[in-house]
Amino acid sequence: MANKEIIKSIIIERQEFIATVKPIRRDYEIEENANYVFTGSRRTGKTWFMYDLIHRKTGAELNFQEILYINFEDERFLGFTSDDFNLLIESYKDLFEHKPVLYLDEIHNIEGWEKFARRLADSEYRVYITGSNAKMLSREIQSTLGGRFMVKEITPLSFIEYLWFNEIAPGKNVLYTEERFAIKKQFDTYFYYGGFPETLKFKNRREYLSNLYQKVLYGDIITRNKIKNDFALKFLIKKLSESIHDESSFTRIKNLITATGIKMGTTTVIEYIGYLKDAFLISTATNFYANISGRESKKKYYFVDNGILNLFLISPETALLENLVFNHLYRNYDGEIFYLRNSFEIDFYLQEKDEIIQVCYSLDDTATRERELNSIKKAMVKSDIHHAKIITMDQKEQIEFEGKTIEVIPVWHWLLEG
Numbered sequence: 001m002a003n004k005e006i007i008k009s010i011i012i013e014r015q016e017f018i019a020t021v022k023p024i025r026r027d028y029e030i031e032e033n034a035n036y037v038f039t040g041s042r043r044t045g046k047t048w049f050m051y052d053l054i055h056r057k058t059g060a061e062l063n064f065q066e067i068l069y070i071n072f073e074d075e076r077f078l079g080f081t082s083d084d085f086n087l088l089i090e091s092y093k094d095l096f097e098h099k100p101v102l103y104l105d106e107i108h109n110i111e112g113w114e115k116f117a118r119r120l121a122d123s124e125y126r127v128y129i130t131g132s133n134a135k136m137l138s139r140e141i142q143s144t145l146g147g148r149f150m151v152k153e154i155t156p157l158s159f160i161e162y163l164w165f166n167e168i169a170p171g172k173n174v175l176y177t178e179e180r181f182a183i184k185k186q187f188d189t190y191f192y193y194g195g196f197p198e199t200l201k202f203k204n205r206r207e208y209l210s211n212l213y214q215k216v217l218y219g220d221i222i223t224r225n226k227i228k229n230d231f232a233l234k235f236l237i238k239k240l241s242e243s244i245h246d247e248s249s250f251t252r253i254k255n256l257i258t259a260t261g262i263k264m265g266t267t268t269v270i271e272y273i274g275y276l277k278d279a280f281l282i283s284t285a286t287n288f289y290a291n292i293s294g295r296e297s298k299k300k301y302y303f304v305d306n307g308i309l310n311l312f313l314i315s316p317e318t319a320l321l322e323n324l325v326f327n328h329l330y331r332n333y334d335g336e337i338f339y340l341r342n343s344f345e346i347d348f349y350l351q352e353k354d355e356i357i358q359v360c361y362s363l364d365d366t367a368t369r370e371r372e373l374n375s376i377k378k379a380m381v382k383s384d385i386h387h388a389k390i391i392t393m394d395q396k397e398q399i400e401f402e403g404k405t406i407e408v409i410p411v412w413h414w415l416l417e418g
Contacts, residue, residue, distance in 0.1 A: 002079070002080050007087055007088060007091040010076060021051050023048050023051040023052040024052070027161055028049070030053065030152075037131065037136055037151045037152075038050070038153075039153050039154070040132065040153045040154040040280055041156070041216065041280035043198055045157070045197045047105055048197065067101060068089075070088060070103070072109045072110055082111060088102075100125070102126070102127045104128070108133045108136055113129075117149065118146055121149065133220070133224075133278060155304070156195035156197075156304065157197055158332075159195070159416070162186065162195050168186065183412065193205040193206070194209070194307025195305060195306075195307075196209070196212065212308075216279055217233075217237075221275050221278075227272075232268070232272075233275075236272050236273075237276065239253060239256050244302065244319040245300075245322060247287065247339075248298065250269050250297055257269070282301050282304065283304070285302070285338060286336065286337075287341045288339070289341060290341075302327065304327070321359055322347060325359050325391050326348070329350070329357070333350055335350065335351060337350065338350075338351060340356065340379055344376075349379075355387065357388070358389070360391070361392065362394075363408065373406070376388050376390070387404070388405075389409060390406060390408045390409070391409060392408060392409070392411065396408055
């Protein structure tokens with residue numbers, strides 16, 4: 001059983017610490033009267049996002065003594081079980097007369113946390129929860145929470161957030177000012193090393209990202225799922241990283257792996273990919289034109305952040321560009337992200353916005369330019385779409401045909417649009 005005296009010391013310790021931090025606001029809107037589950041990959045800044053929420057509230061209607069913040073990755077909570085949850089409230093009540101706002105960080109480490117969270121909500125506590133496991137979004141947990149919590153995924157920094165963290169606040173007309181040079185320099189780093197907030201503190205960002213990947217791989221995937229063939233899993237991840245541009249079926253992935261002499265069945269491939277998604281290491285896009293079974297069995301796979309993807313590639317630029325575009329869409333678009341594969345290939349299709357987006361590192365090569373434009377024009381005619389974008393590394397132009405417009409835009413300009 002947990003020790004109340006230790007819990008009380010932790011409560012006060014965290015109140016005092018959080019009062020001293022100066023969090024940078026993330027670009028997320030939060031309903032004031034809702035309880036939340038914040039989920040996402042390790043080290044995306046969920047904890048500091050909660051610090052920001054605390055500062056917003058303490059700047060408004062409450063003080064730091066009304067905060068009950070617990071991080072369940074603190075080693076002092078080893079051995080803590082669901083039977084001990086009541087001690088959190090009891091310990092707080094021994095210290096203060098307020099009704100606290102609860103911030104429960106990485107609570108998924110405690111089996112059975114869902115019932116405690118629901119009981120808090122039923123007792124009209126305001127509760128904010130974080131966790132690094134996509135199973136927190138499962139139907140079973142949502143059923144247990146009974147609709148009492150809203151769920152929001154916290155991703156690595158968007159490019160605009162990355163600029164904020166570097167004390168750059170781009171204005172409306174920034175592309176016409178001297179500041180654009182500083183922004184482009186920041187983008188070059190962001191492109192290769194991604195948006196995990198802590199990378200900004202390190203000179204050797206690749207080493208930090210490698211260590212982070214190892215923590216996710218061994219802590220959130222191999223150990224949690226009791227995987228014995230970790231070599232096969234690592235090889236699977238490598239193959240997915242090399243297939244960013246390609247549609248991949250489970251069978252194709254299995255064949256790529258077994259061709260090297262590694263034994264792995266299709267069922268194991270499906271299970272391992274599920275584990276990678278549960279740990280927020282990868283996300284998927286689906287062919288809009290595929291039938292129901294095709295949408296489940298054939299997908300394109302993208303990594304949570306360019307910094308992680310870049311660990312696996314030798315000549316990464318074209319893959320990083322498409323991965324970056326996907327993550328920006330994933331972060332900003334509520335609907336499912338599709339690609340189009342028919343008599344033409346389109347990288348991304350946003351159904352609700354009726355918008356197609358093609359990714360091409362450069363249009364300088366005549367054959368590449370003709371191929372990309374032909375695919376876009378066919379897709380626009382077939383779907384009666386009047387505006388499309390080609391996201392490039394540095395090129396900008398506007399192409400008109402048959403009353404339709406194709407906008408060619410540098411990726412860092414596009415990211416600044418929000």
